[in-house]
Amino acid sequence: KNEVEQSPQNLTAQEGEFITINCSYSVGISALHWLQQHPGGGIVSLFMLSSGKKKHGRLIATINIQEKHSSLHITASHPRDSAVYICAVFRTDKLIFGTGTRLQVFP
């Protein structure tokens, strides 16, 4: 079993829909990151969380430390949100990555 699990693996949505991507981890962590990777490989760091909730534009990230779970929400999704979303947790001395969620938003 992977230490970081994401669901769903693939997600399709119509423009305007509310999107939720989940990340569960099985180890103690000091921080959790959400990353976005566009076709072509470029990665952008969206959020770093150690507790609570953060919001940036249409993106919201939450984390529940007790339940070892984090969610990334996208409100009013748009085709430009199509990308792979990756959750990563920092444990002891390294970042451990989830396998990613591939999101496609259609107009």
Place this chain on the structure above:
Amino acid sequence: KAGVTQTPRYLIKTRGQQVTLSCSPISGHRSVSWYQQTPGQGLQFLFEYFSETQRNKGNFPGRFSGRQFSNSRSEMNVSTLELGDSALYLCASSLVGTDRGDTQYFGPGTRLTVL
């Protein structure tokens, strides 16, 4: 501020050769981390350097090594290349490092193909 740059962007090598990849962090960032991304294994952490010292290391064989210079630029070296080393190699920089939960800024990556 200029972003993280990586050179070269694409590289083709043959088995048994060695390769050196370069990463220039954002000005003022002292931490540089390296990652390998493959279709089968996804993203994996290679190592992190901070102020010229290797601070953290992932589970890769000794063929993978790196260093950081006094200007924070970093190089990664892979010796005795194997077919399985074909991957996208990404570096990321941050102010004080991943173990402090710092935001990382990723470079565009170097795509290495081993024939």
